Amino acid sequence: MSSDLARPTSVERLAEMLAMTESDGRTVGIRGNGSKERWGGVGVPPDVLVSTRGLDRIVEHAAGDLVITVEAGALLAEVQRTVGQAGQWLALDPPERSATIGGVVSAAASGPRRLRYGTPRDLLIGITVVLADGTVAKSGGKVVKNVAGYDLGKLFTGAFGTLGVIAECTFRLHPKAAARRVVRTDTDDPAGALSAIRGTGAEPTAAEWDGVALTTVFESIESAAAEQADRAAQAAGGVAGTSLPPGFGERAWADGGVGLKLTHRLGGLREALASLTAAMPGAGVRAYVGTGVVEASVGADDLAALESLRLSVAALDGQVVVASATDQMKTDLDVWGPVRGLAVMQRIKEQFDPAGRMCPGRFVVA
Amino acid sequence: MDALAQLTADCAARLKGEQVVTEPAQLRTYECDGLSSYRSVPGLVILAESVADVAYVVSRCAELAVPFVARGSGTGLSGGALPRTDGVLVVTSRLNRIVDVDASDERAVVEPGVINAHLTTAAAPHGHYYAPDPSSQQVCTIGGNVAENSGGAHCLKYGFTAHHVTGLEVVMPDGSVERFGGRAPDPVGYDVVGAVVGSEGTLGIVTEATVRLLRAPEAVQTVLAAFHTIEAAGDAVSAIISAGVLPAAIELMDALAIEAAEAAVRPGYPEGAGAVLIVELDGPRCEVEAQLADVERLCLAAEAFEVRIAADDSERMLIWKGRKSAFAAVGRISPDYIVQDGVIPRTALAEVLRAIEAVAAAAGLRVANVFHAGDGNLHPLVLFDEAKGETEKAEDVSNRIIELCLEHGGSITGEHGVGHDKVVHMRKMFSAVDLDVMQMVRCAFDPAGIANPGKIFPTPRLCGERPGRRSGAHPLAEAGIADVF
Numbered sequence: 001m002s003s004d005l006a007r008p009t010s011v012e013r014l015a016e017m018l019a020m021t022e023s024d025g026r027t028v029g030i031r032g033n034g035s036k037e038r039w040g041g042v043g044v045p046p047d048v049l050v051s052t053r054g055l056d057r058i059v060e061h062a063a064g065d066l067v068i069t070v071e072a073g074a075l076l077a078e079v080q081r082t083v084g085q086a087g088q089w090l091a092l093d094p095p096e097r098s099a100t101i102g103g104v105v106s107a108a109a110s111g112p113r114r115l116r117y118g119t120p121r122d123l124l125i126g127i128t129v130v131l132a133d134g135t136v137a138k139s140g141g142k143v144v145k146n147v148a149g150y151d152l153g154k155l156f157t158g159a160f161g162t163l164g165v166i167a168e169c170t171f172r173l174h175p176k177a178a179a180r181r182v183v184r185t186d187t188d189d190p191a192g193a194l195s196a197i198r199g200t201g202a203e204p205t206a207a208e209w210d211g212v213a214l215t216t217v218f219e220s221i222e223s224a225a226a227e228q229a230d231r232a233a234q235a236a237g238g239v240a241g242t243s244l245p246p247g248f249g250e251r252a253w254a255d256g257g258v259g260l261k262l263t264h265r266l267g268g269l270r271e272a273l274a275s276l277t278a279a280m281p282g283a284g285v286r287a288y289v290g291t292g293v294v295e296a297s298v299g300a301d302d303l304a305a306l307e308s309l310r311l312s313v314a315a316l317d318g319q320v321v322v323a324s325a326t327d328q329m330k331t332d333l334d335v336w337g338p339v340r341g342l343a344v345m346q347r348i349k350e351q352f353d354p355a356g357r358m359c360p361g362r363f364v365v366a
Numbered sequence: 367m368d369a370l371a372q373l374t375a376d377c378a379a380r381l382k383g384e385q386v387v388t389e390p391a392q393l394r395t396y397e398c399d400g401l402s403s404y405r406s407v408p409g410l411v412i413l414a415e416s417v418a419d420v421a422y423v424v425s426r427c428a429e430l431a432v433p434f435v436a437r438g439s440g441t442g443l444s445g446g447a448l449p450r451t452d453g454v455l456v457v458t459s460r461l462n463r464i465v466d467v468d469a470s471d472e473r474a475v476v477e478p479g480v481i482n483a484h485l486t487t488a489a490a491p492h493g494h495y496y497a498p499d500p501s502s503q504q505v506c507t508i509g510g511n512v513a514e515n516s517g518g519a520h521c522l523k524y525g526f527t528a529h530h531v532t533g534l535e536v537v538m539p540d541g542s543v544e545r546f547g548g549r550a551p552d553p554v555g556y557d558v559v560g561a562v563v564g565s566e567g568t569l570g571i572v573t574e575a576t577v578r579l580l581r582a583p584e585a586v587q588t589v590l591a592a593f594h595t596i597e598a599a600g601d602a603v604s605a606i607i608s609a610g611v612l613p614a615a616i617e618l619m620d621a622l623a624i625e626a627a628e629a630a631v632r633p634g635y636p637e638g639a640g641a642v643l644i645v646e647l648d649g650p651r652c653e654v655e656a657q658l659a660d661v662e663r664l665c666l667a668a669e670a671f672e673v674r675i676a677a678d679d680s681e682r683m684l685i686w687k688g689r690k691s692a693f694a695a696v697g698r699i700s701p702d703y704i705v706q707d708g709v710i711p712r713t714a715l716a717e718v719l720r721a722i723e724a725v726a727a728a729a730g731l732r733v734a735n736v737f738h739a740g741d742g743n744l745h746p747l748v749l750f751d752e753a754k755g756e757t758e759k760a761e762d763v764s765n766r767i768i769e770l771c772l773e774h775g776g777s778i779t780g781e782h783g784v785g786h787d788k789v790v791h792m793r794k795m796f797s798a799v800d801l802d803v804m805q806m807v808r809c810a811f812d813p814a815g816i817a818n819p820g821k822i823f824p825t826p827r828l829c830g831e832r833p834g835r836r837s838g839a840h841p842l843a844e845a846g847i848a849d850v851f
Binding site: 067087138139142146148159201223224228293316350 | 468515517521544545548552553556557558560561563565608612651652657712738743776780783788791795796797802806807808810811822
């Protein structure tokens with residue numbers, strides 16, 4: 001069954017379209033550029049598929065205030081190009097090249113520099129959303145510091161479109177560092193290596209372990225990046241350079257492959273890696289060391305060990321999500337695993353989308 | 367027996383006698399929080415000592431339809447913990463255990479009554495600290511910080527409470543106990559932790575928080591720069607930010623605020639300054655040293671007439687003491703004052719400050735300015751004398767300042783919260799629809815509206831109704847105007 005396509009070019013038009021689906025009860029899917037289409041649950045094909053690509057304006061870049069407002073369909077890369085001209089960046093580095101802002105926020109997609117800057121929730125300061133019935137609402141604002149009212153941005157971040165359509169986002173920006181140094185350390189103990197590096201007072205912006213080597217990144221002014229890298233190389237027995245290794249910041253899994261995202265309490269990286277290797281011996285690992293996130297590329301057969309892996313990771317306060325898999329695999333297993341507070345989330349969903357028309361099947365809250 | 371009397375009897379039967387406060391003189395000590403212009407004697411005060419106590423009281427409130435208000439140390443400046451005469455005030459101060467400090471997890475687990483500064487004291491031996499540092503950190507509680515999404519001087523670089531809470535235990539408004547998030551990042555599902563932080567006690571009572579601990583930076587440098595005018599100080603702020611430096615804090619005090627601080631704690635700020643700027647840099651030593659030179663150069667270029675660099679911790683503490691005591695210190699130079707909290711885009715700083723001065727001058731009042739200049743969070747202190755009948759004029763000036771913030775694209779509150787005080791301003795910042803949609807979250811947590819009612823929102827939402835929801839064909843489709851799909 002194919003969906004009707006809608007491509008609104010203004011927030012008002014988007015609201016009108018959604019209001020019409022309210023009146024005839026049609027289900028609604030949301031699509032940016034499709035770069036994370038395989039993430040999340042298997043969506044039920046919607047009656048109407050709303051593309052946000054007609055909403056791709058950069059509304060306002062207040063360079064002096066380090067703030068940008070963009071429509072959801074704008075490409076992250078385009079936003080980076082715009083703010084880059086002012087020596088700034090939106091401190092999000094998920095690797096999906098064609099990602100839209102709306103997609104990054106809806107999937108709470110992050111990359112290695114989350115070690116320093118956090119994830120979309122930490123940088124989003126204002127949001128405009130359109131609910132299933134066409135209601136347009138905003139929360140937050142255009143200043144970084146603001147505690148007026150509830151923060152709807154937090155709820156819509158990572159909600160996979162199930163609460164409504166994100167139409168516009170305002171973000172805090174950061175100054176772009178002048179220089180970068182990269183240290184590669186061969187190690188089978190990435191947590192220990194990062195700890196040794198931090199013991200020197202150095203503060204990496206990212207620390208990624210690919211199963212063989214730990215790559216730590218230092219981004220600052222020239223002299224400070226160089227000195228931190230030298231200290232880090234000495235402390236952890238590595239080599240300092242200026243370029244990032246191939247594959248740095250990419251997902252553990254190839255496009256279309258089977259991928260897991262595993263979380264753990266920060267002190268539990270060793271145990272998390274041991275559990276992963278024990279349950280799925282052939283897993284390809286990418287650990288965002290110091291953040292509590294590990295990604296793994298696994299084989300289809302490995303998924304048989306998913307629940308046992310979940311059990312051992314639960315002891316680390318962590319969870320395992322099937323991030324990428326075929327629809328059939330996802331249908332056959334539990335994509336999300338157990339969720340704390342699910343009943344409350346369900347009540348939130350019922351408030352925002354009582355008929356359950358928004359992106360059915362895509363998220364743990366159905 | 368009315369509901370409140372029933373609740374009182376139930377609590378007396380269940381809890382220790384000293385936990386149930388009913389004596390009128392004692393109740394009166396809880397009549398206001400840090401914003402003493404609003405007072406309301408609570409019908410009952412419960413000093414909770416466990417999650418079970420909180421859950422019991424709240425579940426009885428739900429059954430008896432009695433409103434409840436949570437309170438920590440009562441330092442809030444928006445009347446968020448203003449009690450209700452027909453309700454119960456649940457005080458969480460006795461829930462003050464630091465449950466765990468785990469350096470390897472970079473997390474602490476605390477009860478809501480833990481004092482903000484005590485957490486950093488507990489984390490310090492592990493080489494860590496808790497970043498959010500509201501000026502009241504020596505007395506305010508983590509529970510209050512979570513409710514208000516408190517900031518502080520150092521949130522310019524490190525963010526607010528919302529960025530530092532990863533897990534919560536919440537007594538829901540029906541008395542059930544729920545846990546959200548935990549020590550690990552990215553919990554699956556909606557970001558309920560993010561929604562509860564800053565909800566000002568309207569979604570339930572937090573009984574435990576898991577928070578991030580940061581590693582103490584290798585180096586900290588504090589710069590005090592004195593300027594003849596506040597405009598020059600503002601120019602220095604812009605120059606520092608445009609140079610790509612992200613200090614841990616940039617604080618600005620004007621001449622009146624300096625005068626007050628000197629009278630109170632003698633921080634020894636340079637004489638004759640029209641404004642001082644406090645800039646704190648932290649991080650790896652090599653980075654801090656280089657940025658320190660930049661900041662010094664940029665301040666001098668903006669015509670600072672003196673730039674001091676704190677030589678040691680005691681000098682650093684003295685510089686900060688002047689800043690952190692500024693609100694209270696204003697009491698030394700004025701019999702009464704209103705603390706305002708508004709936010710503007712930083713680039714509008716000079717313009718808004720001039721406008722505030724004009725508004726104050728027209729009213730014949732003085733305004734002292736102390737603020738987090740790096741993020742445009744103003745704290746104008748409107749000085750007045752109630753005995754001279756200046757109260758109303760001062761309130762007008764204070765309200766006008768908030769309108770100025772909104773006219774410049776800012777916010778009605780940067781860190782003190784909406785509480786009771788700013789309910790009237792919410793409609794100026796948000797549409798009725800925005801407020802209605804926000805309250806859908808409220809309805810998911812508290813459909814009966816008994817958790818801190820009357821705060822944040824000017825009009826409560828009736829959780830059963832669905833305003834704006836249409837049925838039947840959409841008018842545009844019917845008219846044939848929009849046959850889109």
